[in-house]
Amino acid sequence: MTFQQFAYRNVFRNFRVYAAFFMASFFSVFVFFIYSMLMFHPASEKGFLGNVSLLGMLVAEVILMLFSWFFIFYSMKAFLEARSKEFAILLHLGMEKKQLSKLVFLETMLIGTISSIFGIAFGYAFSKFFFMIVREILYLDELPLYFSWEPFVLTLTVFISAFVVISFISVLMTREAKLIDLLKGQQYINVSSGYSKIRAFLGIFLIGFGYILAIITTFMTLPILLLIIPIISTIGTYFLFTDTILAFIERIKKRKKVYWRKTRMLSLAEQGHIMYSNRKMFVVVTLVSTLAFLCVGVLSALSSYTSQYDKLNPLGIIYKGNVDNPYEVAHISSLIYELEEAGLSYNLTRFVVKRQTSTHTSNSVEVFSATDINQLLFSYGYSMVRLEQGEAMFIAYSDDSIKELENTTVRTTLKENNVDLVINSVYPKLIFPDAIISRNAIIVSDEDFERITKPFELADIVMPSYHLYAFDIANWAEAANIGLELHYAVAEAYLKDSYTLPFYFENAGLNYSYILAAYSLFTLVGLLVVAVFLLAAGSFIYFKLYTSLEREKKQFDVLKRMGLTDSEQKNLITRYLFPQFFLPWGLALVHSIFAFLVLQAILKNVMNVSLGKEIVLAFTFIVMIQVIYFYLIRWRYIAHVRS
C-alpha cells in the first residue's frame, strides 16, 4: 500500500466521517459556481440586467469567495480537531509530522477535488433553474442556459487554490498537543467561567443604548448615528457573549433552590461551558446572521416598493411649470415630439392649479377644476367627479390619507375670493404621485373655479398658481428615455442649496428603471449572501458540536448508567442545543428589527412606504428555516450520541 493509497482509502472507507466537511465544501462550490454562471452570462455584456453593474456583481463574487474561504478553513479546522485521536495513533506509530501534513494535504485535495467536481456538476444542472428565478425577479424576457469555459475555470481555480492553501495553513496551525493527551483524550476539559462584572454590565448597557439610539433616530441625526449604532452594538454583542451571559448563569448557579433541580443543573452548567468555550464563534454567528437578516429585510422592502410603485405613480411623465415659465412651450413640444418619435401613445392633460388660503386652517390649498381632473380620470379609466357649486373634494396623497379623509367634512372659505366650500368627500384613488402636488389639494366645481380670480395673498413669496402637464402613458416603463435632458437639469438643480428652476420634471419610467436596477442588484447579491450566511452560521454550530461529540457521548453514557431516561436525555440535548442556535439568531433578529426601525424612519421620509408587513413575513420565513435547521441538527446529534 503506497502512501497515496493510504490517503485514498482513508477517505473512501470512512466517508461518513468526511461527509460534513465534504458537504460544506460542496455547498460553497455550488453557490459560487451558479453565481459565476450568471456573471459570465453572454447576455450580461449586452446589459441584460438593466443597470445592474458588472462591478456590483464582481464585488459580490469577491465577498462570496472570501467568505467561502473562511468557511472552508473553519470547517477544516473543526474537522481536523475531531480527528486528532486518529492522528495521534499515526504519530504514535512513528509517522513524521511532515508525513502527516502530506496525508492531510492529500486527503484535503481528494475531498476538495471531488466536492468541486460535484459542486460544479450540480451547479450546472441547477443553473437553468436559478436563471429562471432571476428572470422572474428581474422581469426579463429570457435568460437561456449557455456553455462557456469561464465559470468552470474560475470556480476550479478559486477552490483548488483555496484547498491547497487551507490544507497547509490548518496543519501548521494545529496546536502541538502532547501525544499522550491526544491518545487518551483529555481527561478533563478546561472549564473556566471567568467574567468581569463591568464588562457584563457594559454588554447589556451598550446594546440597550444602541437600541435607544435606533428608536430616537430622525432623518437629521441619521448620518452620525448610522456610524455609531453598529459600532456600539457590535461591542455590546461581544461583551454580552463573553461576560453578560456567563454572569447571568453564575448568578442562577448561586441560588441552589433554582439550580439544583432535575436536569436544570446539568443543562445550565453545560450551557455555561458552551457559552464560555464558543463565545467568539457566537459573536461571529450573531453578526453574520444580523447581516443576513438585514439583507432579507432590505430585499423584501425593495420588492414591496417596486410592486407598489405602479400604484403610487399612476402617471408617466409630469411637467410642472410656474405661470411665467419661459420654457413651457418649448419643453412640452419637445416632450411630445420625443414621445411620438418613440411611438408611444399618451394622453396629455393640462392643468391650471390655483393657490388660495383656506380660512379653516389658514394654510394654503391648491385648487383644481373638475373638468381638468375629469380629463385625466377619463384617460386613467377611473370614475368621473361630479361636483355642485359650493362642493369640493379632497385629493389624497397616500392610501392612508384616503382612509383618513374619507369621513372628514370641512367647511371653509377661500379667503382671497370669498368662495364658500363644503369639502365632504375624497377621491377614492390616488390621482397624482406623492410630492408633485401639495398635500392640501382640492377639486372644486368649474363655476367655483371661475370665481377664483384674485391671486394668493402671499403671492410675492410663493407662486400663486402653476401649470401642470400630466402625460398618461400606458406603458410608462418604456418611456424611460423621454426627457432625459430635463431630468438631468432638474437633478442638478436639486443638488444646489435652493431650487431656482421655474419648472419641475418627473419621469416615473426613468425613476422606476433606477429603482429596478438597485433592486435587481440587491436581489442578486442579497439572496446569495443570505443563503451562504445562513448556511454558514448553522454549519459553524454544527461543526462545533461535531468536535465535542466524543466528550458528550461519554458524558451521556455515564448519565445513562446513573439512570437518565431517554426522554430526559432528549430534553437535555434540546436544552443544550436550543440556546446555541437561538441565542445568536434571536439576538440577530432583535438587532435587525431595531435596524429596521431606523430604516423605517428614513423610508417614511423618502419613499412613503411602510415596511411592516413584508419584514414580518420575511422574518417569519427566516425563523421557520432556523427551526427546521434546529430540528435537523438535533435529530443528527441525538442519533450520534446514542450510537
Added chain:
Amino acid sequence: MAILQINEVTKVYEGKVTHRALNQLSFEVEKGEFLAIMGPSGSGKTTLLNIISTIDHPTSGEIILEKIKPQNLNKTELAYFRRRQLGFVFQDFNLLPMLTVEENIVLPLTLDNQPLQVMEKRLAVLAEQLGIESILEKRPNEISGGQAQRTAIARALIHQPSIILADEPTGNLDSHASREVLELLSKINKERQATIVMVTHDPIAASYCDRVLFIKDGEFFNEIYSDDRRQTFFQRILNVLSLLGGQVGDLSTIRLP
C-alpha cells in the same frame, strides 16, 4: 438474605464472530457484603457488570435485585431503577467536568427531584465521612485522583442505593490513593451496611473484600472467603490467580509492603 441473585446468566454477542461472553453463571450477593469479582482479561467481568447495571441484557437467565427483575421493566422504568437502586464507581471517575465536586455528588438526587434540604443534609454527612469537605467548591480538574474517586464514591452513595457497582475503582490511582479508597470502601461497607460489587484486576484491592469470585471465560471458576488476616487472604487470592492461568500481565507482581 440475598440482595442480588444471578441465575444461569448467559450472554452471547452475535455478529460476524459469535462470542459467548458469559455462560450459565450463577451466584448470589448477600446484603451488606463486599464482593470482588476477578478474572483474566476477556473473562466477562465487564459484561457481567453491564448486565447487573441493566444497560445490557442477558441472552438467557435472570437477575433479581431486591426482588425486582429488571428484565421485566421497560426502558423508562429501568432508568428509574438504576437511578434509585444502583450506585456506580468507575475506573476513570467520570465526574462531569463542568460541575463542581458538590454538584457532582448531588447529581443523582437532583435527577430524582429531591428537595434541597435532603440534598444538603446528605451531602454534609457524606462529605464529612469521606473527608472531602475542603474541596466541595472545586472542579474535577482541580483535585487529585484520590479525591476524585472519593467524590465519585460519594456520588454513588448519596441516593442510598441497594447496591454499589465498582469497576476497577483503583485502576487509575497510585498505591497510596488506592489504599485510601479501598479502606474507605470497606469502611462504608461496615458502617453503612452498603453492598458493594467490585470488579478488579488487582489482588490487593480484592483482599479488602469479604469474598472473591473468580470467573474464567464467562464461567464460574472458584470463590474464596476472607479470613482474619488480610496478608494470608492476599496469598490465597494469588494462589487462585496462578491456577486461573490467564496471562502473565494479569498477575500483579505487587506484594504487600
